[in-house]
Amino acid sequence: xxxxxxxxxxxxxxxxxxxxxxxxxxxxxxxxxxxxxxxxxxxxxxxxxxxxxxxxxxxxxxxxxxxxxxxxxxxxxxxxxxxxxxxxxxxxxxxxxxxxxxxxxxxxxxxxxxxxxxxx
Amino acid sequence: xxxxxxxxxxxxxxxxxxxxxxxxxxxxxxxxxxxxxxxxxxxxxxxxxxxxxxxxxxxxxxxxxxxxxxxxxxxxxxxxxxxxxxxxxxxxxxxxxxxxxxxxxxxxxxxxxxxxxxxxxxxxxxxxxxxxxxxxxxxxxxxxxxxxxxxxxxxxxxxxxxxxxxxxxxxxxxxxxxxxxxxxxxxxxxxxxxxxxxxxxxxxxxxxxxxxxxxxxxxxxxxxxxxxxxxxxxxxxxxxxxxxxxxxxxxxxxxxxxxxxxxxxxxxxxxxxxxxxxxxxxxxxxxxxxxxxxxxxxxxxxxxxxxxxxxxxxxxxxxxxxxxxxxxxxxxxxxxxxxxxxxxxxxxxxxxxxxxxxxxxxxxxxxxxxxxxxxxxxxxxxxxxxxxxxxxxxxxxxxxxxxxxxxxxxxxxx
Numbered sequence: 001x002x003x004x005x006x007x008x009x010x011x012x013x014x015x016x017x018x019x020x021x022x023x024x025x026x027x028x029x030x031x032x033x034x035x036x037x038x039x040x041x042x043x044x045x046x047x048x049x050x051x052x053x054x055x056x057x058x059x060x061x062x063x064x065x066x067x068x069x070x071x072x073x074x075x076x077x078x079x080x081x082x083x084x085x086x087x088x089x090x091x092x093x094x095x096x097x098x099x100x101x102x103x104x105x106x107x108x109x110x111x112x113x114x115x116x117x118x119x120x
Numbered sequence: 121x122x123x124x125x126x127x128x129x130x131x132x133x134x135x136x137x138x139x140x141x142x143x144x145x146x147x148x149x150x151x152x153x154x155x156x157x158x159x160x161x162x163x164x165x166x167x168x169x170x171x172x173x174x175x176x177x178x179x180x181x182x183x184x185x186x187x188x189x190x191x192x193x194x195x196x197x198x199x200x201x202x203x204x205x206x207x208x209x210x211x212x213x214x215x216x217x218x219x220x221x222x223x224x225x226x227x228x229x230x231x232x233x234x235x236x237x238x239x240x241x242x243x244x245x246x247x248x249x250x251x252x253x254x255x256x257x258x259x260x261x262x263x264x265x266x267x268x269x270x271x272x273x274x275x276x277x278x279x280x281x282x283x284x285x286x287x288x289x290x291x292x293x294x295x296x297x298x299x300x301x302x303x304x305x306x307x308x309x310x311x312x313x314x315x316x317x318x319x320x321x322x323x324x325x326x327x328x329x330x331x332x333x334x335x336x337x338x339x340x341x342x343x344x345x346x347x348x349x350x351x352x353x354x355x356x357x358x359x360x361x362x363x364x365x366x367x368x369x370x371x372x373x374x375x376x377x378x379x380x381x382x383x384x385x386x387x388x389x390x391x392x393x394x395x396x397x398x399x400x401x402x403x404x405x406x407x408x409x410x411x412x413x414x415x416x417x418x419x420x421x422x423x424x425x426x427x428x429x430x431x432x433x434x435x436x437x438x439x440x441x442x443x444x445x446x447x448x449x450x451x452x453x454x455x456x457x458x459x460x461x462x463x464x465x466x467x468x469x470x471x472x473x474x475x476x477x478x479x480x481x482x483x484x485x486x487x488x489x490x491x492x493x494x495x496x497x498x499x500x501x502x503x504x505x506x507x508x509x510x511x512x513x514x515x516x517x518x519x520x521x522x523x524x525x526x527x528x529x530x531x532x533x534x
Contacts, residue, residue, distance in 0.1 A: 005146070006246045006247070006248050006249070008150065009150050009153070009154070009235070009245065009246040010235060010246060010248070010254075012150050012151065012154050013154050013157070013158060013232065013235045013245065013246075014228075014232065016151075016154045016155060016158055017154075017158045017228055017231045017232055018224060018228050020158060020159065020162055020227065020231060021223065021224045021227035021228060021231075021372050022224060024200070024204065024368050024371070024372070025223075025224070025368050025369065025372070027204055027368075028203070028204045028205075028206075028208060028367055028368035029208075031204055031205050032204070032205060032206060032207055032208050032367060032368075033205075033207045034207070035207065036207075036209065038212070040209060041209065041210075041211055041212040042211065042212065043211050043212075043213050043273075043274060043275050043364070044211070044275055044277070044358075044363055044364060045275075045276075046358075050275070050276065054213075054274050054275060054276055054279055055271075055274070055279075058279075058283055059283070061287075062283055062286055062287050065286075065287050065290065065291055065439070066286065066290060068443075069290045069291060069293065069294060072294045072297075072447075073293065073294065073297065076294070076297045076298060076301070077253075079301055079454075080252075080253065080301065080304060080310065083301045083302075083304045083305035083458075084304060084308060084309070084310060085308075086305050086308060086458070086461065086462075087308050087465065089462070091462065091466070094458060094459070094462045097458065098455055098458065098459070101451060101454060101455055104451065105448070105451045108443075108447060108448065108451070112443075112444070117439070117440070117443045117444060118436075119435060119436030119439050119440070
């Protein structure tokens with residue numbers, strides 16, 4: 001029950017918190033001038049009209065970093081319960097956790113040796 | 121039945137005593153708590169921006185805002201009024217829904233973090249069991265909002281800013297989360313309030329300075345502050361992801377940035393600097409709040425001076441610093457800390473639950489962990505020195521072999 005109440009508080013917090021950034025937007029919507037024209041609505045560029053499509057394919061390195069991040073972030077989530085129960089763990093539990101971390105760093109080393117961490 | 125001692129923490133029991141239904145009383149208590157906790161950061165941000173401008177001005181030998189109100193204190197209120205009356209432009213090419221939702225979500229993500237911050241021994245929005253995980257989860261929503269803004273603007277500068285956000289914020293999340301494991305491990309809890317109580321005997325910055333360092337640096341990058349402010353990079357990307365925003369939407373992004381920086385330092389204080397602990401904090405809860413804010417400003421102000429002092433790093437340097445230094449260091453840190461804590465427990469010198477708030481009972485373990493950290497720093501410095509020497513020798517050999525034109529071209533950065 002207590003846990004449920006905690007999440008009820010978070011739920012109410014979300015319900016109220018999004019009103020806080022919306023309120024100034026609404027006030028601004030009431031007071032602001034509306035004199036848009038085609039030139040004003042153009043995409044900002046450094047003095048010339050923008051050339052070509054913006055939503056294009058991008059550098060693959062961003063994608064590789066994303067993949068490495070995914071490996072780490074998911075595995076770290078598995079480490080949180082381990083850290084939480086650390087006081088009750090036996091030495092075997094410690095060794096098991098360290099083995100897990102070893103494989104994690106092994107993956108990092110692999111990515112490093114494969115030059116996946118180079119910004120090129 | 122609790123009695124009406126503290127009006128905020130026992131609000132519901134007071135109302136039940138005076139004849140309100142328990143469910144309604146709980147709802148009203150939550151509502152009051154929510155409104156108090158959620159609106160506090162908005163009030164705070166006005167002072168934060170003023171303080172930041174004043175300090176940045178002092179570093180650059182200027183006066184800063186000093187016209188509106190005493191010491192320019194009302195400058196930001198005047199700025200907010202100006203932004204409210206400014207025309208708000210959504211570019212014709214933009215994705216309207218995402219474009220308009222982005223500033224709201226960015227602000228929301230930061231305010232949501234405040235729900236679990238322990239302000240004092242008794243006053244906390246909600247003492248969530250999963251506090252640390254909640255903070256990480258909500259923090260990532262902020263990243264998402266910046267990506268939304270950059271992508272939906274349909275502008276090349278904004279898109280480049282969004283790309284950098286993806287790379288930078290996602291990368292620095294790894295060492296940050298690894299460093300967060302250490303307080304969780306030491307306190308055996310993910311609740312921020314429990315972590316605060318666990319530091320009554322000994323602050324975690326004494327026990328785990330390396331984890332604190334990693335967390336601080338990763339936080340600087342997560343909030344996009346100098347020297348890691350590649351997201352905005354005024355001189356290259358004009359303004360980065362918020363280039364197409366005007367009026368109050370731009371104002372929300374600015375407020376979010378300042379508030380996020382402060383919230384990150386607040387988290388640092390809660391996790392490593394003993395949270396609200398201080399003289400008489402447990403007797404007088406309000407004093408705990410004062411200690412928390414004082415400690416936060418002690419770490420916040422250096423980050424402002426840092427921002428005004430250091431130049432921006434290049435993106436390849438930034439990524440290398442994260443993946444080749446911070447991430448390996450955070451893994452090493454976790455291994456060393458876990459092993460040493462276990463050794464202390466097996467040897468029987470770790471403080472048990474009863475003596476956790478006693479300084480003397482914490483001392484033996486703290487000394488061992490501190491020595492472990494010092495050893496870790498020395499080893500890291502030696503490894504860095506060797507790596508630097510190897511790099512320099514390689515470059516010198518290259519210089520001797522060929523003329524300067526044959527040097528590898530500097531890495532392209534986008």
